[in-house]
Amino acid sequence: MSANQSPENGAGITYDSQFYTAERLHEMHRSMLFIRRFEEKAGQMYGLKKIGGFCHLCNGQEAVCVGIEEAAQPTDYMLTSYRDHGHILARGSDPTAIMAELLGRAGGIVKGKGGSMHMFDVERNFxxxxGIVGEQVPIGLGFAFASKYKDDGRVTLCFMGDGAINQGAVYESFNMAALxxxxxxxxxxxxxxxxxxxxxxxxxxxHLFKRGISFKIPGMRIDGMDVLETERRMxxxxxxxxxxxxPMLVEAVTYRYRGHSMSDPATYRTRQEVDEWRSGRDPIARLQGQMIEAGLANDEDFKQRDKDIKKEVAEIAKAAEAMPEPDASELYTDIYNDLIEHAYPYPGRED
Ligand SMILES: Cc1ncc(C[n+]2csc(CCOP(=O)(O)OP(=O)(O)O)c2C)c(N)n1
Ligand SMILES: [Mg+2]
Structure with missing residues (x-):
């Protein structure tokens, strides 16, 4: 990493022969910080029982969300597990609609019917x-097959966890993807x-990046706590x-600061371990340090940004909370019609 000036682009940072403009670095920083504060707000709203059901936060993993989005094209498909808030925010979906989804509101990104685990945005190819561990892998395979069939030039980015990679369907998908x-x-x-x-x-x-070897899928391990390395390698x-x-298999080494879900007391790890990652490898602090060293910003700039984002997120939460809940009739929309037609008469049905 080195600070420098590029004749065309002005100040920035060169990382592994790639020049990042100050503007782009600020955007990556802003995006990671926004995700962090959004997740904190979601955790708070859960504590107040305003959000119900399952809720998995991604604090600590922001560099993976942002670095990969930076490397991708908006037309590339993206599929994730239930730990999806950071990824969809990085994609550029409307944060108010995402918060509204968490709150089960009609204005939610899937009309308040999916909740935390089922974020979806067709317009953004997300x-x-x-919710099922590993489920997105064979589905992602289908997206990639369609792209190849249609020759549309898109790449599918299919995320999974270190637990999900032990699922059988993952290896069936690896085989077909490589074949x-x-x-x-x-x-x-x-x-x-x-x-x-x-x-x-x-x-x-x-060494999870080696799991594709018997299918001839090349793999690499990257530091998922470093947004620039993530962008480069991705x-x-x-x-x-x-x-x-x-296909390619990328193992992004990262850490979640919070429990698995909101009901996890996290007794299986020590506070010291969490602190070591938080204070030693935090992706936001790291980029901040790099930008300060390169003379692209100072402490005050980052403090001000944090204040602005916290305010923005508070306003988003307020706006989402003010939205109405879905109408009861929504129970019967966006589901297989056959069930409605043949099995479940519902109030107000006219036949
Ligand atoms: C098929 C299936 N088995 C079990 C579960 C319960 N479950 C939910 S999350 C999870 C752990 C997955 O961990 P990992 O893949 O590492 O993802 P992370 O939560 O760390 O992001 C399990 C076992 C499930 N949802 N689906
Ligand atoms: Mg995991």
Whole structure:
């Protein structure tokens, strides 16, 4: 990493021969900080019982969300697990609609009917938000197959956790993706735990990037706490897939600061371990440090940004809370019609 001036672009940072303009770095920083504060607000609203059901926060994992989005094209497909708020925010979906979804409001991104685990945005090629561990992998395979079939130049970015990678359907998908050279990048967000089970307790091969070897899928391990490294390496992986060379497996090493979900007391790890990641490797603090060192910003600038974002997020939460709940008739929309037609008469049905 070095600070420098580029004749065309002015001040910035060069990381691994890639020049990042000050503007782009500020945007990446802003995006990560926004996700952090959004998640904190969601945690707070959950504590107040305003959000119900399952809710999985991604604090600590922001560099993965933002770095990968930076490397991708908006037309690329993206599929995630239930830990999806950060990814959809990084995609650029409306944060008020996302907060409204968490609150079960009609203005939610899926009309308040999906909740935290089932974020979806067709316009932004974001296909969830999948609650079953590993479910998104065979579905992502289908997206990539469609892209190859239609020759539309899109790449599918399919995220999964360190727990999900032990699912059988993942390996069936690896085989077909490699066999047919599909344009897909599998990203394992290795945050060290699957609920309360550490990677070492659950996996015989803990180098998760090697899991594609027997399918001839090349793999790489990246520092998922470093947004610039994530952007760089993901750009290479995406280029590999887009150029017709088939899938790539990327293991992004990261850490979740909060419990698995809101009901997790996190007794399976020590406070010291969490502190080591938080204070030593935090992705937002790291980029801040790099930008200060490069003379692109100072402490005051970051403090002001934090204040502005906190205010913005508070306003978003207020606006989302003010939205009405879905009408009861919504129970019967967006579901398989057959069920309505043949099985479930409902109040107000006229036949
Ligand atoms: C098929 C299936 N089995 C079990 C569960 C319960 N479950 C929910 S999350 C989870 C752990 C997954 O951990 P990981 O893949 O590492 O993702 P992370 O939560 O760390 O992001 C489990 C076992 C589930 N949702 N689906
Ligand atoms: Mg995990």
């Amino acid at each position: 296909a969830g938000g999948n 047919w050279k599909l344009p897909i990048v599998f990203v394992v967000e290795n945050n060290q735990y699957a609920m309360g089970t550490s990677l070492e307790r659950a996996s015989s091969e803990t 750009s290479e992986a995406i280029e590999h897939a887009r150029s017709g060379q088939g």
